[in-house]
Amino acid sequence: MAPVPDFEQMWRDLAPVGRSAGSGGYFRQPFTSAEREATAWFLEQCAARGLDVQRDRFGNLVAWWRPDGVAPAAAGRGVLVGSHLDSVLDGGAYDGPLGVVSSLAALDVLRDRGFAPTRPIGVGVFAEEEGSRFGLACLGSRLATGATTWDRARVLTDRDGVSLEDAVAGVQTGEADLLAEVGCFVELHVEQGRDLVDRDAAVGVASAIWPHGRYRFDFTGEANHAGTTRMEDRRDPMLTYAMTVLAANKQARLSGQRATFGRVDVRPNGTNAVPSAVTAWLDARAETAEHLDAMLADVERLAQERAGRDGTGLVVTAESVSGPVHFDAGLAARIAGPGSWPVIPTMAGHDAGVLSAAGVPTAMLFVRNPTGVSHSPDEHAETADCLAGVEALADTLERLA
Ligand SMILES: [Zn+2]
Incomplete structure (x- = not known):
């Protein structure tokens, strides 16, 4: 297979998509041209890595790296990583995309290490995580887990009166039950506070999400x-x-x-x-x-x-x-232990919280954000910290898959 772009190259390639020339912030509302362009970029990356892409009817995606020579039935349930590509209105570059790009990069690290997974590894992209268009946060993961029904969601409308049903009708979807194969989920995300700055750590592991x-x-x-x-x-x-x-x-x-x-x-x-x-x-x-x-x-x-x-x-x-979300303590300990990453709570909602509430063992990794500013064009993470996040995610996958 031809060489694939590394983390920094992927980050540069994705950076202009949906970026406002005025504020420098991102407008990647779900099922709009900017978000579709980001999704198309993701699908190209999956194709370049030979991943098997599955779609559900709501626009969520999971791209699987399946173990060589192992029948799907024998491989068991997979380890899902990933995040989202949509943004709030005038959002930052990192909230969402950092988790998706880091997941692809972590797969590359594992391949470079010669690691052969015994379980499938999936890279997921959940639709409308921010609720910026249809008003309900984590809409894609809520639909995928059944926390929100399609009957309730399809009539939600955006500010122009377009229904979710009509918006989804304009994009390529599938019929897969994306979570059927998922055994656990690890979401990497930029930190949306300054806890890791105060602790002088590049990476942290989430313990819980506040009510x-x-x-x-x-x-x-x-x-x-x-x-x-x-x-x-x-x-x-x-x-x-x-x-x-x-x-x-x-x-x-x-x-x-x-x-x-x-x-x-x-x-x-x-x-x-x-x-x-x-x-x-x-x-x-x-x-x-x-x-x-x-x-x-x-x-x-x-x-x-x-x-x-x-x-x-x-x-x-x-x-x-x-209510509160308590992430899987055993999973968090397995991730945090060897690297001695601090375990910290978060006050922000995530797809990981929705999957955890649905009974999927779930963990989150955070990457340090120097200012703590998020949902703003000023959101940032240093490249060295992003690369530490990729390594932490690869280490995690090695232990879990
Ligand atoms: Zn996010």
């Missing part, structure tokens, strides 16, 4: 004239909302958790009108489900007290709440 909730806060008041309405006569939901943002931030800081209001709708959204209603979304994450519930209860209590003083109304609705 996560998204809550809609509907504040209601009374629309009125910004000039003629005396301050003391107003029922202004913006005030209640503003205090709630500060309260959420304070509660999260006091308890060492995370709380973010990143999205808000104001009605009527006029410069010269006291608003009638404000709807805002709280993204909250905490160490345990109990901490998450307690933090939400504190924020809601403070917000209701303020609403009482403002003469406004407030209804809080949980839109999605996911």
Whole structure:
């Protein structure tokens, strides 16, 4: 077989795909031309390595390296590595693609080492991990595991009103049950924090994903004239909302958790009108489900007290709440042990969390991110750390396959 591009060459080849000339960030929304171009690049890499590509009906892919001379039935279930190629809007280069490119590079390292697997090794690419187009994160892996049904997902629409069903109809899909052959999953990912910087380690192993909730806060008041309405006569939901943002931030800081209001709708959204209603979304994450519930209860209590003083109304609705994910401790120990990689928790959701919740023994490897910035064009990892990640992944595959 002809030589294949190494990690650095693959990284350079993939780098321009979906990159904005303005911000330098990435726009690889699922089933758009940029994401399809990245997928086509992945398929070329699989072909160059002689991998057997399988597709499911949702656009997820797994490319298998099967043991030579071993019948599929005798080889047993495979070790899946990989990640995703889609990005958030104006995202970074590393979130997702680092795991896919490192997986291909790890296969090359194993072949260079003369390693002959006894189990199949698959490189997976899950669709719409970020939820940037259809609003549901880890959509591809949720569909692959059955955590979300096709009936529920197919009617999801993007901002232009295109349904998932119509978007998927435009891409090449298959009928494979991709997880039928999967015995365990190891996802390599750029770290989305500074834990590894603080620990002075290039690579780390994930222990768990924090519980996560998204809550809609509907504040209601009374629309009125910004000039003629005396301050003391107003029922202004913006005030209640503003205090709630500060309260959420304070509660999260006091308890060492995370709380973010990143999205808000104001009605009527006029410069010269006291608003009638404000709807805002709280993204909250905490160490345990109990901490998450307690933090939400504190924020809601403070917000209701303020609403009482403002003469406004407030209804809080949980839109999605996911419990903690504890990765397979035995698998993490096998990965971390020999290299002495630190074992750290993460506050971000991943396909690995979905597979773990579905009963697949799962582990994650993180590669150091010097600034900790993620979901932004500033996301970064040094090449030396990326190569350490490739070696760690290859070592892991050698032990597992
Ligand atoms: Zn990711």
